Amino acid sequence: MSVRLNVHHVTEYTYDASVEWAHHAACLAPRDTPWQRVTGWRLNIDPLPDGWGVEGLELDEGTLMRHLRRDPWGNRHLSFGHARVHERLVVDSRFEATLTERPAADPTRGPAWEAVAASLRYRAGRALQEADEFALASTYAAPDDALAAYARRAFTPDRTLAAGGLSLMHQIHGELRYLPHSTTVATRAADALAQRSGVCQDFAHVFIAACRSLGLAARYVSGYLLTRPPPGQPKLVGADASHAWAELWCPEQGWLALDPTNDVCAGLDHVTLAWGRDYADVAPLRGVLRGGGVATLRVGVTVEPVAP
DSSP: OEEEEEEEEEEEEEEEEEEEEEEEEEEEEOOOBTTEEEEEEEEEEESOOTTSOSTTOOEEHHHHHTTEEEOTTSOEEEEEEEOSOEEEEEEEEEEEEEEEOOOOOOTTSSOBHHHHHHHHSOOTTOOOOTTGGGGSOOSSOOOOHHHHHHHHTTSOTTOBHHHHHHHHHHHHHHHSEEOTTSSOTTOOHHHHHHHTEEOHHHHHHHHHHHHHHTTOOEEEEEEEEOOOOOTTOOOOTTBBEEEEEEEEEETTTEEEEEETTTTEEOOTTEEEEEEESSHHHHOSEEEEEEEOOSEEEEEEEEEEEOOO
């Protein structure tokens, strides 16, 4: 089974004072994976970054490639700047993604979680594994005792890793309240767990940090989610979401994509953008600037099936 989706993501900053100088970093280039093929990625930035060509011309992926760099995990990042005065910044990304079904997590298959944690522990002379660095602390997903105690409720003794991961996903979904504006992009997993609320970024961070607290490897995935309107209601442009979920390393099954916000395994509604240790590695857009005053942010995401 497969599905084709058009993704359109617009980020707009409006400043109440002039920006004299700015430099930005974006992680908006979608990646190909075994279950996702991306075509036609285009990015428009207004005002056009310094040294990028002629104002008003659309930037295709070939043009953008000259300004992209890859990080250690294969994500492509874009750096751009403005040395001219401006009061507004618009970053407009769009592409088509063809998604195929990925294997579902099988809770009956694979080793006990304790064996996987033991295999990830450092030992002199052991060859490095892909998952090793995702078992270590990161800025927003650092292990601690409270997170370890929370994780042990799902990862009971001798349980398979996949079964524990699914149980932890259900636990977070059932016990943390989805509450917009209750956290910020700088909220850490321990704080989100303590207040038992947050948004998708926090749900993912709690999952990741809880797993790391037991010595397991988990990573943060940024992307988009196709949402469906209630029956009889029109789909609103811009009403879909930037989204985040987690992936748990299982030697027998690979990376298990688990979405604790929605209590589902990531599937044909989940479009992958990038992955890293936590949000800090894959923030869609960040920057430093001189001036600007107070900025008003507007984000609109539209994910639509491609007509046959």
